[in-house]
Amino acid sequence: MSLLTIEGLLRRFGGVAAVDDVSFDLREGEILGLIGPNGSGKTTVLNMLSGFLAPHAGRVRMRGEDITGLPPDRLAQRGVLRMFQMTRVFARMSAFDNLLTAGMARGLSEAESTKRAQALVEELTLGPVQYLDAGQLSGGQRKLLEFGMCFIEPPLIAMLDEPFAAVHPVMREVMAKFIRTRHAQGFTFLLVSHDMPIVVDLCQRAVCMNAGRVIAAGDIHAVLKNHAVIEAYLGESQHGEGEPPSLEVHS
Ligand SMILES: Nc1ncnc2c1ncn2[C@@H]1O[C@H](COP(=O)(O)OP(=O)(O)OP(=O)(O)O)[C@@H](O)[C@H]1O
Known part of the structure; x- marks a missing residue:
């Protein structure tokens, strides 16, 4: 069942749409990965969902109730917390x-x-x-x-933006175990991370963004095999933004 329903989110900076017509569901009790190359709009989505940035268009509903544009403290009272x-x-x-x-x-x-x-x-x-x-x-x-x-x-929904970045592997595993335990207790997570092995390990589903738009969504393994997703990450490496994360999945 959908806990958050995100429909047509739009956010511009200057003339550029950093997030453009983004729609997806966050289901009750899941860990949903929000992935995509650098600058694809993930943090901007998280900022809008957690009340730090007002969308220019679109709607966010929590169990059907419109929570679009509520400030962070009001969302936190409802259990929506950006870590x-x-x-x-x-x-x-x-x-x-x-x-x-x-x-x-x-x-x-x-x-x-x-x-x-x-x-x-x-x-x-x-x-x-x-x-x-x-x-x-x-x-x-x-x-x-x-x-x-x-x-x-x-919180009912914890939104995590790159929690594993620059963290020692031993502590990364402590964090991952902590998330798994809370997930098993029924809590819901939205996880932005470039760390593909951890995303694959933790998430059942993922939404992949590129250039402000959703280019694939669904089962994590299917998303990582999607041609548009592979091309988006390859494009990132060809534009000199460093090595793309390996999308190889060993299961
Ligand atoms: N406050 C801002 N003012 C102007 N442009 C912004 C602002 N915040 C984000 N942007 C632009 O919006 C686009 C999306 O940025 P965002 O940080 O959401 O991407 P991201 O997918 O989280 O990137 P990364 O993985 O590198 O953190 C980028 O082009 C970025 O430069």
Whole structure:
């Protein structure tokens, strides 16, 4: 069943349509990958779905209710959270106290926040650094902390923009496992990532964008075999934007 229905989203910057007539469904309980070459419009879509950018046209419906253009705090109240939007890390506060504060800011009691923070520290392997100031954590540890802060009260829909970028493989796997566990509990994710092996591992379906438009959508394996998708990634490498991610899937 469709949880978010996105119809005809349009966003221009100057005269250029960064997102042009984009439509897709985010289904209840799925992890949907939003993929595409650099500059294809993925972050702009995420910005519109999470209320950080107003669309110039189009509609977003959540279980049928029109939520187009609602600001981030109103969407967060409905359980639509772009990760990191409500998770400002206090650099001079310990990692543990950051988790505790996040829980209390979301309306949990101190006792409940403490219980959840302890469980998250364990799950996210932050035990050895939990009493360090958040500002002293590595980039990857800080991302794990932000996962914990976001999920201390789990959102219905978590939107993740490149959560694995520049993160050590061991921590990447901790993050992936964390997402898999929440997915198994029924939570829904929209994942923007260039990391194809992780996208294939986590996502059942994907939407691929190129030049602001959706060029393929559906089963992840079918999308990665789609000619338009392969050409879009090849075009990216020929235009000197670096190596395209390998679209080879070993199953
Ligand atoms: N605030 C802005 N002002 C002007 N142009 C913008 C702005 N934000 C995005 N763009 C342009 O819109 C297009 C889509 O950008 P967007 O960041 O959404 O792509 P993306 O698929 O997320 O890219 P990447 O994978 O490289 O992060 C790009 O051409 C980008 O330069």
